[in-house]
Amino acid sequence: MRIIAGEMRGRQLKAVEGTLTRPTSDKVKGAIFNVLGDKVLDARVLDLFAGTGNLAIEALSRGSREAVLVEKSLNAHKVICENLEKVGVSPKAKLLLMDAFTYINRYPSEVFDLIFLDPPYHKELVSKAILTFKEHFYLAPFGVIVAETAKDEELNGDIFPFEIRKTGEYGDTKVWYLQRMDV
Template sequence: MRIVAGEFGGRKLKSLAGDNTRPTTDKVKGAIFNMLGQYLPGGRVLDLFSGSGGLAIEAVSRGADHAVCVDRSFPAINIIRENIAVTKQPEKFTVLKMDAKHAIAKFTDEAQCFDYLFLDPPYAKQQIVDQLTEMLSADLLSKGAKVICETDISIHLPEQIASLVQIKQQTYGISQVTIYRNEE
C-alpha cells in the first residue's frame, strides 16, 4: 500500500495485519480521487473509519488542508500515527481513538464542519445512512461537501439521503464506491 499521488506520492504506508480491517487498495484509492478530481482545493477531511489512515493521508497529499482520522482500535491508531509520520507533516492531521458514534457527538459539541467525509466501515457494520442523517442534522458537512462511501457491492445506498445527492457510483471487484454531494 502506498500514497498514490500528490505531495507525498509514492511513499509506502503500513496496513494492519489480520482480517479485522480491509484497507482500500491503491487501485480503488486512485479511482476515488479520479472521481473527486486529481487534486483537492483545500478543505477539511473526516475519515470516520480510518483503519490505516490511507484515505485521509491521500486527501492531504492531494491538497486538503487538514484531516481527522478516527478509529476505535488501538492497533489501527498506532498504524495511522506511523503512516502520518511518513508525511513529515503531522500538524496536518488529528488522530482520535473512539468509535464513530462518539466521534459524531464530539464534532457536534465542537460545531466542526467538514468538506470531505470518507466512510469505509467494516462490511459487517454498515450504518451509513443513519450516520449521514445524524451528521446532516448536526450541520457537520459544509454546503457542497463530498461524501465518499466504500461498501461491499451487496450494500445498496439510496440515490439521496436528505440533502445529499448521489453524483457517482462505481464498482471495483467486491467494493462499491458511492459519492454524494451536500446540496444544502
C-alpha cells in the same frame, strides 16, 4: 499500500495486521481521487473509520489543508500514528482514538469539505453515519461524502438533504459520492 499521487507520491504506508481492517486498494483510491479532482485542494477532511489513514493521507498528499482521522481500534490507531509520522503530515492531522458515532455526536459543529466513510462491510454503518450527519451540518456547501460499501449493499433510510451524485463499482467494493441537495 502506497500514496499514489501528490507531494508524497510513492511513499509506502503500513497496514494493520490481521483481517479486521480492510484498507482501500490503490485501484479504488485512484478512482476516488480522480472523481474528486480539485475538490481535494485546500479541503478540510474527515476520515471516519480511518483504518490505516490511507484516504486522509492521500488527500493531504494531494493538497488538503488538514484532516481529522477517527479510529476506535487501538491497533489501527497505532498504525495510523506511524503512517502520519512516516510521511511527515502529523502537523496537518488530528488523530482521535474513539468510535465514529461518539465523534459525530461529541463535535456537532464541525464542518468538512470531504468526508470519507470506509467502515466494515455489511453492518449498515454508512447508512447510520449519513443519518447521523443529517442531525448536524457536518458537510460544507459543495462538499462531498465518499462512502465505501460492499458491492451488494445499499444505502438505507431517508438520506435527504443528501443525494447520491455518482457511484462506482470496483471488484467487491461500491463507492458512493453524496452531496447536499440544498446548496
